Amino acid sequence: MLFYFSAFLIILLDQLSKWWVRHHMAISEVIPIGGLIHEFRHYENSGMAFSLFQGYARLFGVVALIFISLVLYYRYKGEIHGRVMNVGAGLLVGGAAGNMIDRFWHGTVTDFIVFSDGGGILNLADIALNLGVLLFIAGMILNHYSSREKKRKYP
Numbered sequence: 001m002l003f004y005f006s007a008f009l010i011i012l013l014d015q016l017s018k019w020w021v022r023h024h025m026a027i028s029e030v031i032p033i034g035g036l037i038h039e040f041r042h043y044e045n046s047g048m049a050f051s052l053f054q055g056y057a058r059l060f061g062v063v064a065l066i067f068i069s070l071v072l073y074y075r076y077k078g079e080i081h082g083r084v085m086n087v088g089a090g091l092l093v094g095g096a097a098g099n100m101i102d103r104f105w106h107g108t109v110t111d112f113i114v115f116s117d118g119g120g121i122l123n124l125a126d127i128a129l130n131l132g133v134l135l136f137i138a139g140m141i142l143n144h145y146s147s148r149e150k151k152r153k154y155p
Contacts, residue, residue: 003075003086003093010094014124015101018110025112038116044108045121061103064096082146085139091132098125 025031025042032039046057071093074080080089102109111121 002083003080003090006087006090007094007097010091010125010128011098011101014094014098014128017112017124018098018102021110021112036116037113038118039114040112041114041121043111043121044106045111046108057103057107057109061100064100064103067096068093068100082139082143084135084142088132088135088137088139091128091135095125095128095132098123098128 021040021042025040027042027044030039030041071080071089075086075089080086099109109123109125111123111126113122113124113127114120115122
């Protein structure tokens with residue numbers, strides 16, 4: 001249930017935030033924020049991360065669909081288990097789906113979050129993907145040590 005809830009929540013929040021940006025900000029418009037989030041800047045990315053491979057948004061949409069299918073397959077096979085891994089996988093699927101929807105529907109991905117460290121321009125789906133990777137890896141490590149401990153107790 002955590003998997004589906006986190007995936008759905010990310011898709012919903014991501015799409016609502018992008019809708020707001022597309023309807024209330026002109027492209028390249030900047031809204032200063034301050035703090036960790038330096039500003040909101042409306043940017044339409046037709047490529048992938050770091051604006052690489054511009055013009056291939058729909059191709060990356062297909063890649064996202066394949067990625068989502070693989071996560072669902074491994075989850076079905078029982079390879080993804082535990083709360084942390086399921087939330088991580090949900091964030092990965094939600095983030096990939098959020099950007100995939102943009103790629104297929106608009107031909108671009110709406111980015112708008114600029115952090116104060118200057119690490120590029122992101123959206124909520126991108127943040128969910130990054131957090132999902134961290135949680136997924138943490139879940140793998142926790143599951144590894146948990147299974148090791150069980151083997152030690154019950155040889």
